[in-house]
Amino acid sequence: MAVTGRELPAFLAQVILQPLGLLFVFGRVLTDLGFTNPAYAKQLFPGIVAMTIMLTALQSVALPLVIEFSFTKEIEDRLLAPLPASWVAAEKMVFAAGRAIIAGLVMFPVGWLVLGSIPFDVTGIPLLAAMVVLGSLAGGAMGMTLGTVVTPARINIMFAIVLTPLIFTGCSQYPWPSLSKLPWFQVLTLFNPMTYVSEGTRAALLPNGVHMLTWIPPIALLAALAVFGYVGMRGFIRRAID
């Protein structure tokens, strides 16, 4: 935590530049050039917040974990702290979730600067808070799963075959119900937990817009958290204790 504090500028650059670029090009440039409808930016913004949260949490666990288990061996010292190994795993997920929440919140002023105005609805705050917290924890759990399954040698491949589909099937660039024109893709997106963070955030920020039924995202995210949390924890203990 102390390190994150000291490295805040670097941390922000790491997690915010990509969504910033997406937001700028798709929300601002394409709109200003007349290729997209200004209403699209409103749909895009909640999705970008969701994507930032999810990916920040995921990468904050997976990348350091792969490195600590292989090159630096820092994990060995952490495992000697007088705590059960599962707590060490939980600490990593919670820590990553903390970083993700900060990154998600920073997207609001950033979005406001880029787009000029952002959708917001006071009544949606509880749902928004739930999405930010659940989304970041689920992202952390997915990161734990990836970080313990993927070997250091294949970390590059992980980015190609896991992260990229995750970004594009997560409903961050389009509302889920509108996919009814592409039914197979609509079904496919349901397997990506990010879809639920995007849709939940959309429902919180644009209650009157097009989005998935409001009660589905929290339940789906709890389920994702349980599944990936369990698998990730198991993977961690398997790697930590021979």
Next chain:
Amino acid sequence: MSSDDGAVSTMVDARQIEAAVAAQRGMAVVVHDLVKCYPKRPTNAVDGVSFAVGQGEVFGLLGPNGAGKTTTVGVLTTRVRPTGGYAEVAGVDVMRDPVGAKRRLAVVPQRSNLDRALSARQILLFHAAYFGIPAEERMRRANELLDQFGLTERADDKVDFFSGGQSQRIMIARALMHEPEVLFLDEPTTGLDPQARLFVWDRIRDLKSRGVTMILTTHDMDEAASLCDRVAIMDHGKLLASDTPDALTATVPGKNSLEVGILLDGGGRDALQSALAALPGVERVEPVTKDGGGPPAGMNPWAALGGGAGAPAGGPPPQPAAPAAGTPYHLRLYASVDAPSLVAPMARLITDNGGELVDLSIAKPSLEDVFIHLTGRALRLWPQSPSLKRRRAQPARRWSRSWRSCDGTWRSPGASCPRSSRR
């Protein structure tokens, strides 16, 4: 009926362990019949190892790579779950209460695992925080240890820029922050320069005088001989010997020998050799060729005897076939008694036979001879060490197939390990 048998045997087993452990009450570390089998490996990495380490003792664990040292230490430090047996650190069963054991032990790893983003002081403070040491106490101990390890000047630099010796010092200081009862040191001086090594040795002696129990794994035989109260030699997962370094060196056959350089004309050599062999206390006498023939394999206390007075001064290498007069030739006497006691009768015998004694050295076996005697000279081709395995993670598992086929004796994967032991 069969299930009854199983229950009875488990009970007997448990009772045996209890009895063995009770006999070793008050010991700092107890290992009883420890077995570890990694899945899909044909042999046990640790195969029925038992030993106990007393309070304040420095115990050395020696063995070739893949002997099972790291796995044994891994079990004791809660990093490896054993397949069978019992292990206890500072009175705590490491399987039943890993967290309690971790409070009482500390590890100094072989390779740096310091958090590179932190300064030396932060590393010490965070470590103490994990162990719930109050802030004021933390600061006091950190300052004390930084001072003791000569790190005060660099206390606030990031450890990323530290040398190997400095990193090693921080890792020892870090291990001492929570005042462990048992300290595990994994090859603590490998790769350090002589100054740093001496410094680490001094710190280890210092800790010993303060009553800290230490388990040291090392390849450095001098280190083991000079630091350890007792040494255990492991190979192929088994404990081959365990005793004080002196007692161990006394077990090597041909432990006492003399090498003499003699000036004598060709004629009387055979007679002298038989006369020497007939001396009471001499087991056998062998000629030593100085140019490449060397001493017999298996024991090599002298290496080449480079600077010996008997070496031909600046001249060409002697020709064993037709030695020139005035060139000393060398004999080795293997003694069944204390070698120095043979010097006087031997010297007399040489003079009586018309020879002249020009060179003499007494060889005492070192711990290295014990090590080689017990574990053989063959190089270890099997990269079995679990740390190596972990470093390579997945690919290693793929290669394991080819290793197994190199070994003629592998069992089928299903038969190798009880899967249930690994969770």
